[in-house]
Amino acid sequence: MKSAPPEPSGYEETISHSGHRLTPQRREVYDVLLAKRDHPTATEVFLRTKQQMPNISLATVYNCLETLVSCGLARQVNVEREATRFCANLQEHGHFVCEECDKVHDVPLATGRHLERAFDLPKGLTVTHSEITLRGLCAACAKTPQSKLRNPQPK
Numbered sequence: 001m002k003s004a005p006p007e008p009s010g011y012e013e014t015i016s017h018s019g020h021r022l023t024p025q026r027r028e029v030y031d032v033l034l035a036k037r038d039h040p041t042a043t044e045v046f047l048r049t050k051q052q053m054p055n056i057s058l059a060t061v062y063n064c065l066e067t068l069v070s071c072g073l074a075r076q077v078n079v080e081r082e083a084t085r086f087c088a089n090l091q092e093h094g095h096f097v098c099e100e101c102d103k104v105h106d107v108p109l110a111t112g113r114h115l116e117r118a119f120d121l122p123k124g125l126t127v128t129h130s131e132i133t134l135r136g137l138c139a140a141c142a143k144t145p146q147s148k149l150r151n152p153q154p155k
């Protein structure tokens with residue numbers, strides 16, 4: 001019988017283990033990331049958090065995001081030429097970026113696969129974290145005949 005992957009540990013436990021204080025702002029920002037997993041930018045997180053906490057500032061939101069990333073509750077997703085996005089999915093996964101609509105989708109690893117084993121890692125190197133981004137067209141955009149990729153428009 002295969003053992004199930006360990007459940008991501010709870011917010012309270014993780015944040016206190018990392019030596020950070022459990023502030024209502026951090027909790028709220030984390031809840032925003034969990035509520036809608038569409039890989040929002042910091043500005044989008046700010047606008048959503050503001051609905052619950054009208055007095056929160058963008059700087060505070062940046063700060064909270066930084067803390068969540070540093071204690072491993074969220075990860076940054078960098079898409080070329082774009083603002084950093086944030087992801088609270090803690091399972092090992094890659095990202096698929098649609099080049100047409102810019103939506104970022106989570107792509108789970110195939111069962112039993114491990115990302116670092118896909119590479120012929122030179123001796124002595126240790127992987128501490130991996131990041132993989134796939135690009136292309138999402139299912140919805142692939143159906144659209146006006147796709148930029150299919151009919152590149154001169155700028």
Ligand SMILES: [Zn+2]
Binds near residue numbers: 137138140
């Ligand atoms: Zn798309």
Ligand SMILES: [Zn+2]
Binds near residue numbers: 039088094095105
């Ligand atoms: Zn993700």
